[in-house]
Amino acid sequence: MRRAPAGRRSNGPAAPEPVRFSGVREVVRYNWPLYAAGCLAAGAGLALARRLPGPAATLARAGAGAAAALLTSSTAATWWVYDRSELRTFDWLEELLPTGPGEHLVLSSGLDEASRPVATRWPHHPQTVVDLYDPALMTEGSIRRARHHVPPAPRTRPGRHDRLPAATASADTVLAVFAAHELRRAADRHGLFAECARVLRPGGRLVLVEHLRDAANTAVYGPGAQHFFSRRTWLRAADGAGLHLVAQRRIGGLVTALVLAAPTDTAPTDTAPPVASPPVTTPTGKHPAP
Numbered sequence: 001m002r003r004a005p006a007g008r009r010s011n012g013p014a015a016p017e018p019v020r021f022s023g024v025r026e027v028v029r030y031n032w033p034l035y036a037a038g039c040l041a042a043g044a045g046l047a048l049a050r051r052l053p054g055p056a057a058t059l060a061r062a063g064a065g066a067a068a069a070l071l072t073s074s075t076a077a078t079w080w081v082y083d084r085s086e087l088r089t090f091d092w093l094e095e096l097l098p099t100g101p102g103e104h105l106v107l108s109s110g111l112d113e114a115s116r117p118v119a120t121r122w123p124h125h126p127q128t129v130v131d132l133y134d135p136a137l138m139t140e141g142s143i144r145r146a147r148h149h150v151p152p153a154p155r156t157r158p159g160r161h162d163r164l165p166a167a168t169a170s171a172d173t174v175l176a177v178f179a180a181h182e183l184r185r186a187a188d189r190h191g192l193f194a195e196c197a198r199v200l201r202p203g204g205r206l207v208l209v210e211h212l213r214d215a216a217n218t219a220v221y222g223p224g225a226q227h228f229f230s231r232r233t234w235l236r237a238a239d240g241a242g243l244h245l246v247a248q249r250r251i252g253g254l255v256t257a258l259v260l261a262a263p264t265d266t267a268p269t270d271t272a273p274p275v276a277s278p279p280v281t282t283p284t285g286k287h288p289a290p
Contacts (some may be wrong), residue, residue, distance in 0.1 A: 077220040085252030102172030108184035130159040162191040195240035
């Protein structure tokens, strides 16, 4: 969750418009119960410390300090990643897809912040935006609140994680930016990756952008990092769909983009082995460099 509205299939130039990810203010708004609980825990610890005897008071103050530290570190990290880091510019995507996304799908799970900047950077590359939001599967209050504040644009197409509204082998790229982690069950994530593999052309790319459950995210988000999935989890889902990792990039120190490629077509083999051609030589008699 952490997306802003957009949705269109663009074949012509898009009008320039300011685009950015939801910043720390929006993240706090969508996740306010967690922030409220953290503030309450810190306040309650300090209040108890005044009424408890020595060792118990020390323990209460330590708990209050830990809650305050976690609130501070998570808020600062969110501000850095979403308000200040290169995540906002989408330069990282241009590095991962030097020739652009081609005909592509942008997947969201209720809040889309990728389609607008991608359409603005590559206005002649056809785009389809698909909203996978399913209240039966995506039950967290944060995504429900985000969707209430920022509903999908009218031209966004509804879809399911196991049935994308696209023909087989019709897309050069599928972009899943902070969308796939909303599928909390492994079977649903594996189903989504299988669908992405189906709609991708041979050699096409799935660009997955997510926080990972790793040391860096755990250090700043504490127990909240358990909401993220590990790199191994994502690669296992990719392997099950026949996708393989071809590139990855760290963004803002806490976000990772994985580029997963669909298999390329293999040329049919003849019954007889090919006849080797004689080596080509230069006038000096040396074989040219490959």
